[in-house]
Amino acid sequence: MNVEATGLAQTAFTGRKKLSFKSVLREAGIGLALVALVIIFSVTTEHFLTANNITNILTQVTINLVLAVGMTFVILIGGIDLSVGSLLALCAVVAGKAISLDVGVPMAISLAVLAAVLAGTVCGLLNGAISAFWALPSFIITLGMLNVARGAALHISDARTIYSFPSEFNAFGSMTLYGIPVVFLVALMLALLAWFVLTRTVFGRLLYGLGNSEEAVRLAGHSVFWCKVAAFTICGFTAGIAAIIYMARLNISSPIAGVGFELNAIAAVIIGGTSLSGGRGSVLGTLLGAFIIGVLANGLILLGLSDFMRQMITGVVIIVAVILDHYRAKYTRN
Template sequence: MTSAPPRPVEDRSTVGSLTRQAMGEAGTGVALLALVAVFTLAAPKFATTGNFTNIATEITLNTMLAVGLTFVILVGGIDLSVGSVMALSAVVAGDVLTRKDLSVGVAVTLAVLVSVAVGMACGLVNGFVSERWRVPSFIVTLGMLNIARGAALDYTDAKTQYDFPQGFSRFGTSTLLGVPALFWIALAMVAVGHLVLTRTVFGRLVFAIGSNEEAVRLSGHRTSVVKVAVFVIAGFCVGIAAITYMARLNIASPILGGGYELSAIAAVVIGGASLSGGKGSMIGTLLGACLLGVLTNGLLLMGVSDFQRQMITGGVIMVAVVVDHYRDRLAARLG
């Protein structure tokens, strides 16, 4: 009589990681549903089709930026320059869009390519300088924040660009199945980011570097290449966000994007990511962006002042970090 082969034993670290990720997404989802319920009761105009469309429109930019920042934060980095780089990408692209010697189709295509190229170039500089000279990404991107903002102001002589082609602006206000077309682009970016992180070797390396970079390096992988790549990805997302901003508001301002980096980082953290790296997900990031959007919109409908909304949002971020700490401890026990 032969005995059955032994059942494979799952890696406890992998189980723990998956458990923490699931708990993070579930916790953010529950908090989001609770907020929706509260504002539905407290603000009569909240639970309307028009208002939900407004929320989708408002969270589009933050979601796009947060997708790129998720990659950066997963490797234990940070990017404080995304708002300023978005302004620089927008004004350079706006210069292309306002050229009269190009057809509308060519101008729009070139503007998109230029915006993405500027964003990726800034991301490449951030990642290269940080890795080549082992400078913390916080310091490098803080420098890029000022460089990009100054470059945007100098490029336009501190003037706002406008009068873009009608077809371009019309797309910014169009809808698909009752949902803003630009929000569909943001969802597509989330979906692609999720697939990259969960279905590719690159995605696994991103998580592994955030968890234990030295182990990944000793296994023969060039961790510096991956860490530079995540900043380039963040720059790509910034370029798309810049075009989205222009299409939605029909302007390109050198002062746009102020504080956007903080909102994007908040969305990633509220979504369950750890600022030390190695933990997070695109689904959690999307939920975090939605939670921030619902919170801001609901408080606005309730008549809460701008200053009070900032205080409440800051408090929510602090609570999210504390909850994440205890959620890690609980998941470690379960794992």
């Protein structure tokens, strides 16, 4: 590797450390925005800070947080995954079929979890492999997978919702620990694991490097192909986990589940400060972004706004977040 190439690689892989102070400021700003929302809704609504409503917020945030954690890996490398909502539906249907097998309750639940995770992981792997091998935009590939997964979910289920899950499985969706939903704790542990991978492993540094410069990763002797495949595979894996949580919460497995979930996940990641161009962002920011979306949705419902108004306001927040990302990118280049 020549001197110029070495410098390029070092810039890509150490960029995250150089921006650590700016990253802290960014996440602090997102945290302050979340605190401001909490204060506003606490003052303007009567039941926002009640124990029941806080539990509701944690439960409502869970699925989006799980999907957003996986989406963070993809967006960090400069990609996008539009298929996660449809993958959730496919994974839920596959798991619903598995849990209906007459093999005993413990075995059926184990098979359902395994089937959901495996289905999501395989689809994510295909997204990454096709996009990376032919150097195609992930936007197009995952848009195609969105339709493939949705069609497969409808075909496997005969376009019918699957009901009647074991009570042991349903109990998981409503279980709490010291007032905190267990499903949220699962999502939080997944976020902590993702944080560790991105901040404490070579693989995590490679993903940041890939988002800054593919050429730097290649010159450093690492496989760009397998890094991309791994990022999309993780995103598919989290879609499988989200499907199980969805089933446990609602006690159904629907082929039309997850419509629009991919947009909420992307919004959480972008609001959380991860750059759409890749190379900058964190799981902590994604966690805060998911909470901003969840708190905003909950507070607007308590204010009595219509579904149309809530969609409009959420859309405005996303647009503002993208504009801020544009200026963040200019700031970090200076």
